[in-house]
Amino acid sequence: MKYIILSILIFISKVISQSIENHFQTNLGDLYPDPMIAIKYQEDWQRDFYLKRIAQFKKKPIGFNKIVFLGNSITEGGDDWNKRFGVNNIVNRGISGDITEGILSRLDEIIYYKPTAIFLLIGINDIFDNHPDKKNINSSQVAIKIIQIARNIHKDCRNTKIFIQTILPVDIQKHMNYNDRSLSSYNSEMVNQIIAINRLIKGQNNFPVIDLHSAFVDERGLMNKAYTTDGVHLNDIGYKAWVKYVNKYVQ
Numbered sequence: 001m002k003y004i005i006l007s008i009l010i011f012i013s014k015v016i017s018q019s020i021e022n023h024f025q026t027n028l029g030d031l032y033p034d035p036m037i038a039i040k041y042q043e044d045w046q047r048d049f050y051l052k053r054i055a056q057f058k059k060k061p062i063g064f065n066k067i068v069f070l071g072n073s074i075t076e077g078g079d080d081w082n083k084r085f086g087v088n089n090i091v092n093r094g095i096s097g098d099i100t101e102g103i104l105s106r107l108d109e110i111i112y113y114k115p116t117a118i119f120l121l122i123g124i125n126d127i128f129d130n131h132p133d134k135k136n137i138n139s140s141q142v143a144i145k146i147i148q149i150a151r152n153i154h155k156d157c158r159n160t161k162i163f164i165q166t167i168l169p170v171d172i173q174k175h176m177n178y179n180d181r182s183l184s185s186y187n188s189e190m191v192n193q194i195i196a197i198n199r200l201i202k203g204q205n206n207f208p209v210i211d212l213h214s215a216f217v218d219e220r221g222l223m224n225k226a227y228t229t230d231g232v233h234l235n236d237i238g239y240k241a242w243v244k245y246v247n248k249y250v251q
Helices: 002-025 044-059 081-085 100-104 108-113 124-128 139-156 172-179 187-203 212-216 236-250
Strands: 067-071 090-094 117-121 161-165
Touching: 081 090, 081 236, 100 139, 108 139, 117 139, 117 236, 124 139, 124 187, 139 161, 139 187, 161 236, 212 236
Parallel strands: 067 090, 067 117, 117 161
Antiparallel strands: none
């Protein structure tokens, strides 16, 4: 019996030692994308936001035992999610302009720190801007990339709860008026693309889905005017609605 107990203690000691060794052998700077990285479909303005935020992330890593809100400008715009939820363990990993390929390229930090939960909201920029190659992107591809993000995290973070949030509705006309720009070349298809992506996301059974879209859409099938500044991004009322809708999953 003593031999068995001693063997178990030795085994546990080796596991702990290996874990500590791996921790110190990891160069934390390597967890973040290289500044020279080329991300498919990423435009220059998106790249500027991306590299700026990555530099901020390096200075303030996620840390262990955290909840991560992962996404684009809509997530980043939530700013201090801890204040919104009244907690102290949420980290904002939103990047303005980010796309699915951008998130796939910055998962190492998340995988290393193994958050307790992740709330993923991404995809609108994949179909939104007039990138010359965007015509090659369809709803199925975007949905597959969103699910791939979740799978890549889950592969190395088995205890992390991953929530995929459906893409929010938009009001393109309001967005055009607000920003004095024209998006008419694909305006008519935007709503249908979002619906198609969300349908595919909800059709998978591997990860829980939080249907944010249903909480923000109005009778027109567009973003509820009460929740948005420009037809795409949220105002404070919109963020309060988001918090209320997902609070039970955070607490």
